[in-house]
Amino acid sequence: MIRINCPYCGERDHSEFSYGGDATINYPSLDASEKEWTEAIFFRKNIKGFQFETWHHSNGCRMWLVVERSTVTHEIKSVKPCHPDLQKVVENNK
Amino acid sequence: MTRRIDNYGKINRDKILSFRWDKKNYKGFEGDTLASALLANNIGIVGRSFKYHRPRGIFSSGVEESGALVTIGSKDRRDPNVRATTQELYNGLEASGQNAFPNVNFDLAGINNYLGRFFAAGFYYKTFMGIPPLEWGKGTAIWMFFEKFIRKAAGMGSASGLPDPDTYEHAHDFCDLIVVGSGPAGVAAAIEAAEKKLDVILVEQDSLIGGNQLAENDFDNSQIKNQLENLGIKIMTRTTAFGLYDNCVVGLLERVTDHISASNVNIPRQRFWTIRAKHIIVGAGAIERHIAFNNNDIPGVMTVNASKHYLNRYGVLTGKRIVIATNNDSVYETAHQLSEAGANVTVLDSRTNFEIETNKSFEIRKGYVPYNINGSKKIDSLDISKSETINKSETINCDQVLLSGGWSPAVHLLSHRGVKPKWDYNNACFLPSDTKENITMVGSSRGLWNKNDCIASGIAGTTDALNRLGISKTNYFFPKPGGWKNPIQPLYEVKYKKSRSKSFVDYQHDVTTDDVRLAHREGFISVEHLKRYTTLGMANDQGKMGNIIGLSLMAELLNKEIPEVGTTVFRPPYTPVSIGALSGRNVGKHFRPLRVTPMHQWNIDHGAKMIEVGLYQRPWYYPKENETLSDSYIREASTVRKTVGICDVTSLGKIAIQGPDSTEFLNRIYSNGFSKLQVGKARYGIMLRDDGIVMDDGTSWRLAENEYFMTTSTGEASKVMSWLEELLQTRWTDLNVNVTSVSEQWAGVSVAGPKSREVLNNCVDDSLVVTNNNLPFMGVTSTFLKGNIPCRIARISFSGELAFEVYVKSDFANTMMDLLWANAKKYDGCLYGLEALGALRVEKGHVTAAELDGRVTIDDAGLSKMASTKKSYIGSAMRKRGVLKNNDREILVGFFPTNLKETFNAGTIVCEKNNIKGQGIGRITSVTYSPELGHWIGLGFVKGGLDKWKDTNLVGADPVRNKQMNLKVVSPHMIDPKGERMYA
Helix, strand or coil: CCEEEECCCEEEEHHHCEEEEECCCCCCCCCCCHHHHHHHHHCCCCCCCEEEEEEECCCCCCCEEEEEEECCCCCEEEEEECCHHHHHHHHHCC | CCCECCCCCCCEEEEEEEEEECCEEEEEEECCEHHHHHHHCCCCCCEECCCCCCEECCCCCCCCCCCCEEEECCHHHCEEEEECCCCECCCCEEEECCCCCECCCCEHHHHHHHHHHHHCCCHHHHHHHCECCCCECCCHHHHHHHHHHHHHHCCCCCCCCCCCCCCEEEEEEEEEEEEECCCHHHHHHHHHHHHCCCCEEEECCCCCCCHHHHHCCCCCCHHHHHHHHHCCCEEECCEEEEEEEHHHEEEEEEECCCCCCCCCCCCCCEEEEEEEEEEEEECCCEEECCCECECCCCECEEEHHHHHHHHHCCCECCCCEEEEEECCHHHHHHHHHHHHCCCEEEEEECCCCCCCCCCCCCEEEECEEEEEEECCCCCCEEEEEECCCCCEEEEEECCEEEEECCEEECCHHHHHCCCCCEEECCCCEEECCCCCCCEEECHHHHCECCHHHHHHHHHHHHHHHHHHCCCCCCCCCCCCCECCCCCCCCCCECCCCCCCCCEEEECCCCEEHHHHHHHHHCCCCCHHHHHHHHCCCCCCCCCCCCHHHHHHHHHHHHCCCHHHHCCCCCCCCCCCCCHHHHHCCCCHHHCCCCECCCCHHHHHHCCCEEEEECCEEEEEECCCCCCCHHHHHHHHHHHHHHCCEEEECCCCEEEEEECCCHHHHHHHHECCCCCCCCCCEEEEEEEECCCCCEEEEEEEEEEECCEEEEEECCCCHHHHHHHHHHHHHHHCCCCCCEEEECCCCEEEEEEECCCHHHHHHHHECCHHHHCCCCCCCCEEEEEEECCCEEEEEECCCCCCCCEEEEEEEHHHHHHHHHHHHHHHHHCCCEECCHHHHHHHHHHHCCCCCCCCCCCCCCCCCCCHHHCCCCCCCCCCCCCCCHHHHCCCCEEEEEEEECCCCCCCCCCCEEEECCECCCCCCEEEEEEEEECCCCEEEEEEEEECHHHHHCCCEEEEEEHHHCEEEEEEEECCCCCCCCCCCCCC
């Protein structure tokens, strides 16, 4: 079982979280072309090793998190809030 | 006649237990297993084999058992395929043999033994290929024909088929170190760790701690137990570590009441533990293998170590004239003890050149191997052979043959983590490989054969754990694998020279050496294919005894070494886990959570029949007297159209949206414009997904400049909430908006019908607030119900009638219902449920989840006008992509049966006449009887939509219900298409 160290709630079982998806996508602006959106939505890397992915602490503080996780071993290197302002808060409280 | 002997064993002879085996009464002692009690009572045959129905006895004394699989208990407590070797005896235990008729002693299906060639490996796959020579019945038909016979003939015990009366629990715990196995290595590790102040759990699958020491005649575990307890170690006996998972999570199955007779409803039968540890030490021991030779399954064949267990733990001497066949040193202590206990013992050792110290109380035949057992239901004699030239050389009269083909370390748990074991030539076994995870293997599961090495490895294992946990930095070393004076000589099979041999590799599934050769001939040479084709290593025992033998045979056939052939991956569980334990308390009404609205009891008190919608209980219909569902919903829907009805809509998702950028936020997530929505107005909106498909619909009410109240559909409420949070936290982090789920905080009702304004008028404090001027269509107001109850009212209609949605804080739900219902009754109004709500919305052509199924675009749903062309929003770039702009997409339409007296069902496939096949040209998604139109109507989709088919007769095909009807396509807006009633 994966355990995720939520910056707000502490280390919790993954059953409290919902998986989001690739955290590295830069979603295009709403008026961007169909082609740009197609790239952003449908094309995914199939990474063997560490990847950045989003998780939602849906049964906790409801924060969206960027989790750096190995797809091979489930090892988690880092967890931080998706929102940059929340990231700063977490950094300042360290 | 008993095989129990005095002065042996650790059973309590003062406590006699009665039990039943195959409908006869027997006696055993406290401390017995069912297997030891059966052996003591001289019962040799305890089962019939899987395919050939050969008589089978007890092969082992532990979890690796593949012969003595029996059924325990009766009626709803019948538990099939229980290993008699691990089932503790209790007073009144009822057990019976399996897979036999009329019983295991005389089984009619024993004929299968002579039809062996039809039941060889893969025989059931071959039935697909027809019966030679003409391949009669090729295809699945012949399989279908034979399946029921094969299934009946080949199998194990059967389940009761009744609901399980026992309860099961899920439990969680955590610790610094969990030690699996209480042999010398595990105990040493646990003590060392506890002395170093670690919080330790020690797990043992047996009822007693000690591991294989329990087979020693001078072993007493009471001192060890005291020491462990004094150190504060949590000891869990009768508990199996069945699997290892990520992050040092261990799954345990604790058998709480399987060893006692009286079933107590207050105690769970089993507990399913999830243990989170910082480090895992596995000292799971090793399992002795048998040897494949002809008739090596006749009752009376057993592993050497098992016989030692039965003698020293249970006081049962399993044979009088015993032949031990071995290739290693581990058997000699047992041979000595058996002869001391009164048996006549002969040891056949396949090795010729070795030294062993004995007291000469038994004969050793160096360079001999077992060749063939004579006998059918019991052993009459054993043909032996010289190991150099395999052929029958002489015959020894005996009643028991004990086998030791070497030992296999229990690497299973490590294998669960994907760590492949490595082959050790010196010890002829797989040894655990190292892993970066916090798991350390100790004792004989790392190939250590003597006790001192095991103890040393336990201490080293804990030092390893302390180092990895950063508590210490101490050098340590593990003893080298092995420990016997003379090397083992690999011996897996003694080839029988005559044809038609039955040399079993895997007892459980009747896999013979010939089956492995057959698999090789037919090309199934990878171990994974071998396993699936022959079923070698499947079922209860998972090949704990036979796997290595199968691998060695395949290696020989391929002219390769065993490590080149590889090994199959062991997966959890180590031993079977009951379904009951997996589900725990999540059964019956606790299967999933139940959500109710704050007026749930009010609804029931007023006659509601409830229906599940997602997790929610919602009123389905409110029958009067003897009304059926359809009587009731037709009356309710008609009443709404005529006067007024009240419906609980609390289950809709409700989200508070606040902050200076709220309007901009809504304008981006909804397909239609929200930038110009005035304060005091609501708007229906559609949300698309990124890929342009409709996600959900709902309304948003502008309560103030920077505050909105959003409603979503019942089913998508939590998804929409997560989606809004995702957008605000990951994509649009510059937007200053706060979203809060308030679904539980507000209770909502719909008040619908021509008299709804009058009803509401009587219920609000200030009757002016609901006039047409003050509260026009889509108007919103925050006001008070009588009794000073704050409320929000919006003039929103799902039914197509003049209608309002009223929300109060959940605590006021019942008061609101009392108030509205008292006034609605004055106008001959009704309470209406989900069924009438559905009828009303289908008449109006309003879509719900039945239509918005994740495949439908905004244009498909006929809502093109809701897609703004003046702005960009989520999904706007993608909603016209590729196939989504095809002009033969299925478009929302209404359906009437051509013959208005006919009915149809949701799920009906719409086809053109004379072309009724496949997916047709459309489908019906929702149907209802329309009280207003007086016949059945439907909503659904058809390729090309209304324009293409409005004058064509189509066919509704409903092959599942064997129905077919003529249809015509109409506008989905079947009633009041201009919406005049809503605006009234």
